[in-house]
Amino acid sequence: MTITKNYFSLSTSRLLLWIPTLLFLLSFFFFPLFKILVLTFNPATLTDPNNLRITQHAALFTFYQAILSTFLTFALGLPAAILFSKFDFRGKSLLRALTAVPFMLPTVVVAAAFNSLFSYKVTGSMLQVFNLQPETFNFLLILIAHTFYNTTIVIRIVGNALSRLDPSLEASARVLGADTFHVWKDVILPILRPSLLAAVLLVFMFDFTSFGVILLLGGSNFATLEVEIYIRALQLPNLNLAALLSAIQLIFTLIFSILYTRAINQVQTQTAPRFSASRSPKTIHERAFVFAFCVFLLAFFVLPLISLPIRSLTRLEADRGQRTEVQYGFTTDYYEELFINRRGSLFYVPPVQAAVNSLGFAGITVILSLALGFPAAYALAKPTRLEKFLDPFLMLPLGASAVMMGLGFILSFGRLIASPFFIPIAHTLIALPFVIRTLQPAFASIPERLRQAASTLGASPFRVWQTVDFPILARATLGAATFAFTVSLGEFGATLLITRPEYPTIPIAISRFLSQPGGINYGQAMAMATILMLLTTLSILLIEKLRFNNTGEL
Amino acid sequence: MLELRNVVKYYEGRPLLRDISFTVSQGETVCLLGASGSGKSTILRMIAGLDFPERGAILLNDLDLAQTPPHLRDFGLVFQDYGLFPHLNVFDNIAFGLKMLVARRGRSPLAPPARAGVTSPNAQESAFYARDKIQHRVHELLEQVNLVGFDSRKVTDLSGGEQQRVALARALAPQPRLLMFDEPLGALDRSLKEDLLNEIRGILHQTKIPAIYVTHDQEEAFTIADRILVLHEGTIIRDAAPHEIWREPKSAVVAKLLGIGNVIGGEVISENKVKTVFGVFNLDCAKSIGEKIQLLLTESPSPSGRGAALSLSKGARGEGKPPSPFRRGDGGEVIEEIQLTVEDILFKQDQFQVKARGGINIHMKDAPRIGDVITVKVQVQCLS
Numbered sequence: 016m017t018i019t020k021n022y023f024s025l026s027t028s029r030l031l032l033w034i035p036t037l038l039f040l041l042s043f044f045f046f047p048l049f050k051i052l053v054l055t056f057n058p059a060t061l062t063d064p065n066n067l068r069i070t071q072h073a074a075l076f077t078f079y080q081a082i083l084s085t086f087l088t089f090a091l092g093l094p095a096a097i098l099f100s101k102f103d104f105r106g107k108s109l110l111r112a113l114t115a116v117p118f119m120l121p122t123v124v125v126a127a128a129f130n131s132l133f134s135y136k137v138t139g140s141m142l143q144v145f146n147l148q149p150e151t152f153n154f155l156l157i158l159i160a161h162t163f164y165n166t167t168i169v170i171r172i173v174g175n176a177l178s179r180l181d182p183s184l185e186a187s188a189r190v191l192g193a194d195t196f197h198v199w200k201d202v203i204l205p206i207l208r209p210s211l212l213a214a215v216l217l218v219f220m221f222d223f224t225s226f227g228v229i230l231l232l233g234g235s236n237f238a239t240l241e242v243e244i245y246i247r248a249l250q251l252p253n254l255n256l257a258a259l260l261s262a263i264q265l266i267f268t269l270i271f272s273i274l275y276t277r278a279i280n281q282v283q284t285q286t287a288p289r290f291s292a293s294r295s296p297k298t299i300h301e302r303a304f305v306f307a308f309c310v311f312l313l314a315f316f317v318l319p320l321i322s323l324p325i326r327s328l329t330r331l332e333a334d335r336g337q338r339t340e341v342q343y344g345f346t347t348d349y350y351e352e353l354f355i356n357r358r359g360s361l362f363y364v365p366p367v368q369a370a371v372n373s374l375g376f377a378g379i380t381v382i383l384s385l386a387l388g389f390p391a392a393y394a395l396a397k398p399t400r401l402e403k404f405l406d407p408f409l410m411l412p413l414g415a416s417a418v419m420m421g422l423g424f425i426l427s428f429g430r431l432i433a434s435p436f437f438i439p440i441a442h443t444l445i446a447l448p449f450v451i452r453t454l455q456p457a458f459a460s461i462p463e464r465l466r467q468a469a470s471t472l473g474a475s476p477f478r479v480w481q482t483v484d485f486p487i488l489a490r491a492t493l494g495a496a497t498f499a500f501t502v503s504l505g506e507f508g509a510t511l512l513i514t515r516p517e518y519p520t521i522p523i524a525i526s527r528f529l530s531q532p533g534g535i536n537y538g539q540a541m542a543m544a545t546i547l548m549l550l551t552t553l554s555i556l557l558i559e560k561l562r563f564n565n566t567g568e569l
Numbered sequence: 570m571l572e573l574r575n576v577v578k579y580y581e582g583r584p585l586l587r588d589i590s591f592t593v594s595q596g597e598t599v600c601l602l603g604a605s606g607s608g609k610s611t612i613l614r615m616i617a618g619l620d621f622p623e624r625g626a627i628l629l630n631d632l633d634l635a636q637t638p639p640h641l642r643d644f645g646l647v648f649q650d651y652g653l654f655p656h657l658n659v660f661d662n663i664a665f666g667l668k669m670l671v672a673r674r675g676r677s678p679l680a681p682p683a684r685a686g687v688t689s690p691n692a693q694e695s696a697f698y699a700r701d702k703i704q705h706r707v708h709e710l711l712e713q714v715n716l717v718g719f720d721s722r723k724v725t726d727l728s729g730g731e732q733q734r735v736a737l738a739r740a741l742a743p744q745p746r747l748l749m750f751d752e753p754l755g756a757l758d759r760s761l762k763e764d765l766l767n768e769i770r771g772i773l774h775q776t777k778i779p780a781i782y783v784t785h786d787q788e789e790a791f792t793i794a795d796r797i798l799v800l801h802e803g804t805i806i807r808d809a810a811p812h813e814i815w816r817e818p819k820s821a822v823v824a825k826l827l828g829i830g831n832v833i834g835g836e837v838i839s840e841n842k843v844k845t846v847f848g849v850f851n852l853d854c855a856k857s858i859g860e861k862i863q864l865l866l867t868e869s870p871s872p873s874g875r876g877a878a879l880s881l882s883k884g885a886r887g888e889g890k891p892p893s894p895f896r897r898g899d900g901g902e903v904i905e906e907i908q909l910t911v912e913d914i915l916f917k918q919d920q921f922q923v924k925a926r927g928g929i930n931i932h933m934k935d936a937p938r939i940g941d942v943i944t945v946k947v948q949v950q951c952l953s
Contacts, residue, residue, distance in 0.1 A: 181650065181652065183648045183650055183651075183652035184652055184654060186614075186617070186619050186639075186648070186652065187646065187648065187652035187653075187739075188654075188665070189617075189618075189619065189638075189639040189640050190617050190618075190619070190639055190640070190642070190644055190645065190646040190740075191645075191665050191666035191669055191739065191740075191743065192640045192641075192643075192666050192669030192670055192672075192673060192743065193640055193665075193669050194638070194640050194673075197640075197669060197672060201665070201668075202654055202656075205656045206654070206655060206656050208656075
């Protein structure tokens with residue numbers, strides 16, 4: 016009897032850990048999701064032929080661009096994976112780290128970077144030389160930006176699998192009579208299949224749900240599901256259609272997530288960690304490949320990233336309405352302009368206020384996501400069966416797109432979203448799964464034996480917490496906080512749908528500057544994007560450092 | 570058949586192999602013995618074509634192999650960690666080389682190999698190794714390595730010993746012109762090792778395929794080799810049949826590496842006298858007076874019950890035990906009586922291992938007491 020009672024009281028007290036997180040998700044994720052689904056399955060939505068036609072078109076175009084983007088990403092990523100896993104060369108780790116930078120950058124920064132790289136003059140001449148339509152050029156730009164974003168996924172997943180591949184397998188195959196073609200066809204590729212599949216699915220999923228890059232580089236002509244949701248939510252309001260599009264989007268994302276999870280699980284069970292099989296390039300072919308490919312990767316990843324700050328400090332065109340002679344060349348005007356509240360500007364406040372807003376929202380997001388993530392991560396460190404069952408529900412927001420969350424907020428809270436607090440709430444929804452996944456292993460790694468050892472050595476409970484728990488948790492907490500901060504700082508999709516003009520964030524301000532004509536607007540977009548890029552890069556470095564130390568210790 | 574001629578190989582800028590020359594004849598099993606890191610595996614990799622010598626040549630039937638890529642060499646290689654293809658089952662692993670033979674359509678630039686066995690394909694046949702021939706050959710091999718019925722098993726589900734049998738079968742399947750073993754039993758436990766070692770020996774004798782067997786375990790080397798090559802500091806310091814090496818290791822390095830007897834230090838005090846901590850021995854080592862030398866003390870016949878035989882090596886008993894090494898006074902060796910102070914006694918099944926002062930190990934039927942002074946007969950020979 017007593018045992019049952021204790022067991023029961025234990026689980027109720029544990030359930031208390033879950034209440035805040037679950038309530039939060041119920042009201043801000045599942046309720047809006049429910050609203051979307053209700054609207055989707057409204058007969059009026061499903062019987063309107065126009066809705067169905069637009070949805071079909073958007074879905075097809077989304078697949079089309081995602082397939083092309085995935086293909087391009089692999090065209091670059093596979094040779095890069097081979098380069099990093101098979102060869103040693105100077106600056107390898109730096110180059111590898113460089114390829115990973117874009118993945119963490121906010122979409123607005125990447126869009127601004129590509130925008131800066133192909134200024135109007137460059138674009139004009141390229142259109143002439145290659146006889147391209149501006150539409151086609153923008154489409155190519157979108158595909159390249161997706162490649163820029165996602166190549167690191169291929170390098171990480173496929174490259175890791177390649178470098179873990181037992182070198183004696185290739186040697187065995189060769190000695191048994193397999194030439195290079197057969198070594199790849201009959202041995203390496205079949206063994207890598209789960210990794211390749213996982214990488215394809217993940218890259219495809221990111222391309223499928225891409226929003227900021229497409230909207231900012233292509234405009235609303237490129238109606239993917241995401242862009243169409245945004246248009247039907249704000250520009251040409253048809254909330255029924257927006258809901259239908261969201262539901263279709265969600266179904267596909269869920270299917271891809273399930274397939275991806277299955278593929279990646281196979282990867283983990285199949286390859287055990289092995290010694291490194293990389294070596295320096297020997298033959299002339301190998302050296303030429305390594306050299307040429309390094310140069311190409313360096314150019315591909317560095318050019319957009321440096322063109323952005325350069326462009327933010329260079330005047331190339333006249334400001335709108337400027338009559339005086341234009342001073343081309345170096346300028347700090349764009350940065351200075353950020354602090355000035357001009358009449359007739361895009362905002363009612365000086366642009367730098369956007370930075371203040373962003374930092375404020377990011378701060379609230381950090382506090383909120385830690386407050387909700389901590390108890391959930393603690394409970395999940397040693398989960399009961401019920402808690403294991405709850406786990407995927409906590410991760411579900413990962414599968415929903417930001418634009419869809421924004422739509423859900425609009426549908427659920429109506430006029431209430433005029434309040435600026437919905438922005439950090441949306442950001443917390445996006446950051447929470449990452450925060451929990453960062454904290455959970457830290458909680459789980461605190462060894463019970465260490466605690467027991469400390470207390471048998473005469474440490475008080477507080478001392479135990481101070482000497483054992485705190486050092487392990489502090490690092491993970493800082494990592495999680497930085498992650499939430501970075502997510503909030505760069506978040507674009509959800510914010511775009513629920514923000515009010517009075518509370519612009521940095522990404523919103525950049526997108527508005529980009530959409531306006533005139534050198535001074537463009538310059539300010541570049542300046543803000545540069546600042547955002549620097550802030551994000553610093554955060555990434557901090558996260559990497561914390562994570563590195565963490566794994567080193569565990 | 571196979572010949573290595575003055576092969577030199579550098580590793581990270583330093584010479585790993587200085588000047589390696591040896592041959593392997595048809596049907597012969599040669600064992601490369603050396604400490605880990607001595608470059609044994611590199612020699613195999615170079616023969617297989619997976620690595621390249623800085624200087625020197627590797628020849629097969631007087632044909633330089635430098636321009637022949639590994640997949641056209643028709644060699645077999647068995648790794649310590651098996652190197653089985655995890656995505657293929659047992660059957661497909663063994664059939665891999667046969668399928669490659671089909672894919673290649675017999676485009677080997679080398680002379681058609683002399684292949685043994687029923688399925689021995691001529692040039693045309695090897696071009697189209699029909700599916701049923703592959704199946705027949707794989708089953709033949711499964712029988713040969715005692716894995717009948719394992720066809721569709723996943724290789725990752727097999728035990729270490731079973732995996733190595735599959736690897737052996739896979740290497741044998743295309744009837745290679747040379748088989749190479751790179752510490753094949755290193756990952757297996759002792760009893761399994763002995764079984765598999767005997768099987769490999771049987772298969773090598775049966776198929777008459779020349780083989781190079783790399784190991785750092787002298788027991789394996791003595792069991793399987795027709796000839797042992799001892800590799801030390803980048804050169805082959807001894808190349809002889811196992812019983813010759815056992816009888817006359819010639820150098821202290823070889824004696825220590827193979828665990829033969831006890832190596833002690835001494836000093837030449839006259840033309841045929843060497844002074845050691847155990848007394849002065851009448852021995853002509855053909856060295857100048859005053860020179861420091863090393864001597865080998867080995868077991869000597871001991872008719873008296875209490876008289877001891879000096880230890881061979883630990884575990885050198887039982888099957889595969891080399892021929893008794895004693896020989897009397899032939900050149901640089903004599904039989905001497907020495908006195909030893911017992912320091913420790915270890916029980917070793919049928920005898921006692923006695924550790925005596927001066928770092929000497931001997932085996933005795935009856936246990937002495939610690940501190941006893943015992944007299945034993947030893948055979949003493951000069952080492953270089």
